[in-house]
Amino acid sequence: MTRLTTKTAGGQADAEAPDPAAAPPRPPAARRRAAVKRRRNDENVRKWEIWLPLGLYLLFTLIPFYWMLLYAFRPNGTTGLAPWPLTLDHLRHVWTDIGFGTYFANSVKVGVISMFATTFVALAGGYGLARYDFRGRKTFMLAMLCTQFIPGALMLVPLFEIFKKLELVNSLWSVIVAETVFQLPLSLILISGFIRNVPMELEEAAWVDGASRLRGFLVTVLPLLRPGLIAVSSFAFIHSWNHFLFALMFLSDQEKYTVPVGLSYTIGESGSDLGSLAAGGVVAALPVIVIFALIQRYLVKGLSAGAVKG
Template sequence: MTQTISRIARLHLPLALYLLFTLIPFYWMLVFALRPPGNTSLVPWPITFEHFDTVWNGVGFGLFFQNSLIIGIGTLVTVTIFALMGGYALARFRFKGQRVFLLALLCTQFIPGAMMLIPLFVIFKNTGLLNSLTGLVIADTAFQLPLALILMSGFVRNVPVELEEAAMVDGCTRLRAFFAVTLPQLRPALVAVGSFAFIGAWNNFLF
């Protein structure tokens, strides 16, 4: 019994101290957010939401949040659709230069986004997309799509092609076999690719 308590103390006490150290900044942030102006106590009492109202309505944070949400969801939908189509083509068909194309997709991840600011600015200015949410969705899609294509093609390869062939033997077209057999197996892939695209667009404050 004593050895068990000693082992638990050696394991859990350092973890508890580390957890306390980690949560202190969050608690401090919560105190500043909820305590009234001029209150310097360490406990947020009485609780007020005045600061949230000031930030949301006073400085326009609500509009900023709405724009970020539109850009993130737009990028998520666009990247997921194109990655699904392109990833399926890369996984199921063979064409000349396929490996070179995949290598080029991979190499795009080494290009810093800051290098593309001036070219994108010129392109969007000439096409009338400057200072628009649509332009940001297109830009974020262009940067998120290569990795999404690579990930989606890997997920599609993990779905046995024999399942589609069996469906086509039963009379399905390739498109019908894709929607009936392959697409349900790709739900985790859609969640993963969509999450990466949304987070990438949400954090892309530079653009």
């Protein structure tokens, strides 16, 4: 908008007159509504930029699960894209005839014992790394981190010889020990980071009140580590549940197979029976899905807590 000025006879500028061709000023309420509208349009654009790739990724991820469920619950001889009528014959076949009930129990035993052993040892070691300053601590942490770059396949022969001398071959304890050892370095580093985020003053206050170091840790630090411990424990269990290599190499009796090993032999035992193979996949995937559904909020909170510092 331009302003027109007129001068009087004395040469003084008179009051400015508005340009008739300029648009009239918008009232404040209209400007606010326009700003809100622009902000909503920007938010809608950002939502599409986020949800569109996430939706495509989710679709790409869920299609294999859908086909697995389709073959697992669809009767043989049908070709529909919906599992109807539903049948549990494939699940019943793999659970009883093939032996997935035994495989499932073995995997639960390996996963639970490995989870508790890994969490307990990592908690004790992580506390020492977080609260004590000793010579070689950083070197030790670096060594623990570097072990994550070593493939487990390189350690199969040495581990087999060790377990053979200890008479642990063809025993679930060989798989439990191997899983615990290979998961311990990362779990120790994560828990060490979680403990560093807990102020030392809380423990010192407990010591002043007469608590020992162990009791001070149990009362002040351990309750605050719950999200981190849940994250570490869940990763330890899921890794032990899904790991295939150690169970394949150290176990020879079919009664001691875990779910991944039993699933690999389903192809040979069932031939081209895709329904049995898909039902075995459902048995293998269901516990992992349930665990993530139950602990996902603790998992995100625990990982974010350990990533703040340390």
